[in-house]
Each structure stands twice: as C-alpha cells, then as structure tokens.
Amino acid sequence: MIRVIATDIDHTLIDERGVLPLINVEAIQAAAARGIRIVLATARRRQPTLEVAQRLGVPVSLVCHNGGRVWDDQDHEILHHTIDLSTARRMAVLADQHNLPFIFTIDEINLYNARVSHGTPSMVLDQTAVPSLLTAVALPPTRIVAQGLEAATLMIEALGRDQNVHLFQYSRDGELYSAIAAHPQATKENALAELCRRWGCAPGEVLALGDAEADVGMLRWAGVGVAPKGSMPQALAAANWISPSARLGGVAVAIHRYALLG
Structure with a gap:
C-alpha cells in the first residue's frame, strides 16, 4: 500500500515546456x-517549489536543493545542509578566474556572476549579481550551480574527489549541461527517509518519480521507483517502471497504476 508519493518537478511532474498537465494535478489530489x-523533491529553491505546490491544492512537503533543505507539510524546516565554507570559497576562486556561469545559493538567495542565464521568470526572484563570487561568499552555501558544459566540467574536475561535497550531473541527449554541488548528506533519498521516519512509513510504502541522476537514489530507496520516458539513462536504469513522458502525464499514470488501484 502506497502511503507517500514523492515526485521530482522538472521533466517529471512538469514537462519540458514548463506545463503542469491537469491530469497530474487531479491524480495527486485524488491520492x-x-x-x-x-512530497515535491526537486533541485529548485523553496519559492519556485512553493509555486508548484500551491497549484496542486493539497498539503505538500518540500525537498528543495536535491535534499539540501526540507520542510514538512506543516511548513516546519526539518533539515538544512550546507557546503563546507572553505570548499565553497575554493570553487568561488575558480569561478572568478575562469569567468564562467556559477550560482552560489545562501539562505535562498542566489549569488551569481554576469554570465548566468536565469531561464524561467521564477528563477529571477531573490537573485543578486556580484562582481566577485569569492568576495560575496562569506557564509556556507546550500548549493553551487555550474551552468553549461564548460562550467560543469570545471566543477566536476575541481570537486569530483572532494569528500565534503556531493555532485549531481544533468544531461540531455547525452550532453552534460549543468552540475550542482551540495553537502554529502543532501540527497533526495536521505530527505525522504527522514520524512518517512517522522511519519512512520517504510520505504516499501513509497512511490518515487524522477528523471535525473539526482533522482536515482530516491528511485532505488522507494518501494516503487518510476522514471518517465525520455529520462536520463541513470534514472531509467534505477526505475522499476518506465511511465509515459512528462508531457503525456506520466506522473498521473504512475499514481493510478500504483497508488489508486484497489
């Protein structure tokens, strides 16, 4: 019996156009x-995640920054992991030196250099452009985002063996397009495990849905892991079942298949 549904947002609950299919909303409301x-489990910050939660119209727990910060469905923050400051500042030096697009998120504020692309309107909120990331990063960040192949490759080479961080890589059609650094314990599966511990739920009672490398641990941890068609290869390999694509409401199909039958 499924007691918890945890879904990624982008390219899972919401499709590649930024559209939230109505059938996904209806299935979540029925559940x-x-x-x-x-549970919404995402790389997004709190505010963009809340915007999606409000559209669902039901109580939702938030796993933001891939598990870096977690709020339960009563809006109590129960976890907040940050990156070691010395590690973050070492990365800030490289970002300044190479003048590549990097974002350092501190207390939900994105500190960024001039080359960063904001993408969606919600990403423009709580942004601060800085001339030097090294000067600006005075507190431990929740995450570091490298945009584009060159920046992502630089961060992977610099921090790939660092025990103080966990790296998430994002690719489409086999091409790396971004990377995120976080605290080693800041993962979706760890966040979900803590929420379930508080609720008295076992992994076998969880349906998890996601499309990216950052979702792999959650898909494997849950009793049922589902990846939409078109997901990253790592997510497809970790999933118990491949749903229709995000555009076709794969989340709704999975919810009806595993949580609403019977």
Missing part, C-alpha cells in the same frame, strides 16, 4: 484525498 502524503 491526497485518500490520505497519501505528497
């Missing part, structure tokens, strides 16, 4: 009406 807890 919540049965008492199933809903």
Whole structure:
C-alpha cells in the first residue's frame, strides 16, 4: 500500500515546456484525498517549489536543493545542509578566474556572476549579481550551480574527489549541461527517509518519480521507483517502471497504476 508519493518537478511532474498537465494535478489530489502524503523533491529553491505546490491544492512537503533543505507539510524546516565554507570559497576562486556561469545559493538567495542565464521568470526572484563570487561568499552555501558544459566540467574536475561535497550531473541527449554541488548528506533519498521516519512509513510504502541522476537514489530507496520516458539513462536504469513522458502525464499514470488501484 502506497502511503507517500514523492515526485521530482522538472521533466517529471512538469514537462519540458514548463506545463503542469491537469491530469497530474487531479491524480495527486485524488491520492491526497485518500490520505497519501505528497512530497515535491526537486533541485529548485523553496519559492519556485512553493509555486508548484500551491497549484496542486493539497498539503505538500518540500525537498528543495536535491535534499539540501526540507520542510514538512506543516511548513516546519526539518533539515538544512550546507557546503563546507572553505570548499565553497575554493570553487568561488575558480569561478572568478575562469569567468564562467556559477550560482552560489545562501539562505535562498542566489549569488551569481554576469554570465548566468536565469531561464524561467521564477528563477529571477531573490537573485543578486556580484562582481566577485569569492568576495560575496562569506557564509556556507546550500548549493553551487555550474551552468553549461564548460562550467560543469570545471566543477566536476575541481570537486569530483572532494569528500565534503556531493555532485549531481544533468544531461540531455547525452550532453552534460549543468552540475550542482551540495553537502554529502543532501540527497533526495536521505530527505525522504527522514520524512518517512517522522511519519512512520517504510520505504516499501513509497512511490518515487524522477528523471535525473539526482533522482536515482530516491528511485532505488522507494518501494516503487518510476522514471518517465525520455529520462536520463541513470534514472531509467534505477526505475522499476518506465511511465509515459512528462508531457503525456506520466506522473498521473504512475499514481493510478500504483497508488489508486484497489
């Protein structure tokens, strides 16, 4: 019996166009009406995640920054992991030296250099452009985002063997397009495990859905892991089942298949 549904947002709950299919909303509302807890597990910051949660119209727990910060469905923050400051400042030096697009997120504020692309309107909120990331990074960040192949490769080479960070890589069609550095314990599966511990739920009672490398641990940890068609190869390999694509409402199909039958 499924008691918890945890879903990634981008390219899973929401499709590649930024569209949230109505059938996904309806399926989540039907699950919540049965008492199933809903978790949004995403690389997004709190505010953009809240915007999606509000569109669902049900109580939602938030796993933000891939597990760096976690709020339960009563809006209590239960976890907040940050990167070691010395490690972060070492990366800031490289970002300044190479003048590549990097974002350092501190207390939900994105500190960025001039080359960063903001993408969606919600990403423009709480942004601060700085002339020097090294000067600006005075507190431990929740995450470091490297945009584009060159910046992502630089961060992977610099921090790939660092025990103080966990690296998430993002690719489409086999091409690396970004990377995120976080605290070693800042993972979706760790965040989900803590929420379930508080709720008295076992992994076998969890349905998890995601499309990226950052979702792999969560897909394997949950009793049922689902990846939409078109997901990164790592997510497809970790999943118990491949759903229709995000555009076709794969989340809704999975919820009906595993949580609403019977």
